[in-house]
Amino acid sequence: MTWFADAGVPVHVLRRIAGHGSLTTTQRYLHPDVRKITATGAALSARFNVLRTPRSLPGPVVMAR
Template sequence: MADAGVPLHHLRKIAGHGSLTTTQRYLHPDHESITAAGHLLSTHLNAGPDRARLRVV
Protein backbone atom coordinates (compact mmCIF):
# COMPACT_ATOMS: atom_id res chain seq x y z
CA MET A 1 0.00 0.00 0.00
CA ALA A 2 2.90 2.34 0.63
CA ASP A 3 4.08 1.76 -2.94
CA ALA A 4 0.60 2.74 -4.12
CA GLY A 5 0.97 6.11 -2.40
CA VAL A 6 -1.04 5.55 0.78
CA PRO A 7 0.27 8.07 3.34
CA LEU A 8 2.27 6.62 6.20
CA HIS A 9 -0.05 7.96 8.90
CA HIS A 10 -2.96 6.14 7.19
CA LEU A 11 -0.97 2.92 7.04
CA ARG A 12 -0.27 3.26 10.75
CA LYS A 13 -3.98 3.39 11.52
CA ILE A 14 -4.84 0.55 9.12
CA ALA A 15 -2.17 -1.65 10.71
CA GLY A 16 -3.29 -0.71 14.21
CA HIS A 17 0.15 0.52 15.23
CA GLY A 18 0.54 3.01 18.06
CA SER A 19 3.48 4.81 16.50
CA LEU A 20 4.84 5.62 13.06
CA THR A 21 8.14 4.04 14.08
CA THR A 22 6.49 0.64 14.31
CA THR A 23 4.93 1.02 10.86
CA GLN A 24 8.24 2.18 9.37
CA ARG A 25 9.90 -1.07 10.47
CA TYR A 26 7.77 -2.91 7.92
CA LEU A 27 8.55 -0.60 4.99
CA HIS A 28 11.38 -1.68 2.72
CA PRO A 29 11.62 0.58 -0.33
CA ASP A 30 13.53 -0.84 -3.26
CA HIS A 31 16.40 0.94 -5.00
CA GLU A 32 14.17 2.02 -7.90
CA SER A 33 11.68 3.72 -5.55
CA ILE A 34 14.43 5.59 -3.74
CA THR A 35 15.95 6.75 -7.02
CA ALA A 36 12.55 7.90 -8.32
CA ALA A 37 11.95 9.87 -5.11
CA GLY A 38 15.33 11.56 -5.52
CA HIS A 39 14.49 12.56 -9.09
CA LEU A 40 11.14 14.01 -7.98
CA LEU A 41 12.83 16.06 -5.26
CA SER A 42 15.53 17.30 -7.66
CA THR A 43 12.92 18.32 -10.22
CA HIS A 44 10.96 20.17 -7.55
CA LEU A 45 13.99 22.00 -6.19
CA ASN A 46 15.25 22.92 -9.66
CA ALA A 47 11.88 24.36 -10.71
CA GLY A 48 12.95 27.89 -9.81
CA PRO A 49 12.34 30.18 -6.84
CA ASP A 50 8.66 30.75 -7.66
CA ARG A 51 7.82 27.04 -7.66
CA ALA A 52 10.37 25.40 -5.37
CA ARG A 53 8.62 25.72 -2.06
CA LEU A 54 8.52 23.04 0.57
CA ARG A 55 5.19 22.70 2.31
CA VAL A 56 4.11 21.18 5.57
CA VAL A 57 1.72 18.27 5.19
Protein backbone atom coordinates in the same frame (compact mmCIF):
# COMPACT_ATOMS: atom_id res chain seq x y z
CA MET B 1 2.65 -2.69 4.18
CA THR B 2 5.30 -1.65 1.68
CA TRP B 3 2.97 -2.28 -1.25
CA PHE B 4 0.33 -0.03 0.30
CA ALA B 5 2.91 2.69 0.91
CA ASP B 6 4.20 2.36 -2.65
CA ALA B 7 0.61 2.74 -3.87
CA GLY B 8 0.42 6.10 -2.10
CA VAL B 9 -1.38 5.21 1.14
CA PRO B 10 -0.16 7.71 3.77
CA VAL B 11 1.89 6.19 6.59
CA HIS B 12 -0.51 7.52 9.25
CA VAL B 13 -3.32 5.54 7.57
CA LEU B 14 -1.12 2.44 7.40
CA ARG B 15 -0.48 2.83 11.13
CA ARG B 16 -4.21 2.66 11.79
CA ILE B 17 -4.73 -0.31 9.45
CA ALA B 18 -1.94 -2.26 11.16
CA GLY B 19 -3.11 -1.25 14.63
CA HIS B 20 0.26 0.15 15.61
CA GLY B 21 0.54 2.62 18.45
CA SER B 22 3.20 4.75 16.78
CA LEU B 23 4.41 5.69 13.32
CA THR B 24 7.87 4.44 14.25
CA THR B 25 6.57 0.89 14.54
CA THR B 26 4.85 1.12 11.15
CA GLN B 27 7.95 2.58 9.51
CA ARG B 28 9.97 -0.45 10.61
CA TYR B 29 7.86 -2.57 8.26
CA LEU B 30 8.30 -0.30 5.24
CA HIS B 31 11.04 -1.26 2.79
CA PRO B 32 11.01 1.13 -0.16
CA ASP B 33 12.19 -0.11 -3.53
CA VAL B 34 15.62 1.26 -4.50
CA ARG B 35 14.22 2.29 -7.91
CA LYS B 36 11.50 4.36 -6.22
CA ILE B 37 14.07 6.06 -4.01
CA THR B 38 16.23 6.86 -7.04
CA ALA B 39 13.24 8.13 -9.06
CA THR B 40 12.09 10.32 -6.18
CA GLY B 41 15.59 11.81 -5.82
CA ALA B 42 15.71 12.56 -9.55
CA ALA B 43 12.28 14.21 -9.42
CA LEU B 44 13.33 16.40 -6.48
CA SER B 45 16.56 17.39 -8.23
CA ALA B 46 14.65 18.34 -11.38
CA ARG B 47 12.23 20.44 -9.33
CA PHE B 48 15.02 22.23 -7.49
CA ASN B 49 16.78 22.93 -10.78
CA VAL B 50 13.62 24.58 -12.12
CA LEU B 51 13.35 26.71 -8.99
CA ARG B 52 17.01 27.79 -9.23
CA THR B 53 16.84 28.78 -12.90
CA PRO B 54 16.65 32.57 -13.14
CA ARG B 55 13.55 33.78 -14.85
CA SER B 56 13.99 36.25 -17.65
CA LEU B 57 12.49 39.66 -17.27
CA PRO B 58 9.92 40.80 -19.81
CA GLY B 59 11.23 42.89 -22.69
CA PRO B 60 10.71 46.64 -22.88
CA VAL B 61 7.22 47.88 -23.60
CA VAL B 62 6.97 49.64 -26.99
CA MET B 63 4.34 52.32 -27.22
CA ALA B 64 2.81 52.85 -30.68
CA ARG B 65 1.57 56.29 -31.72
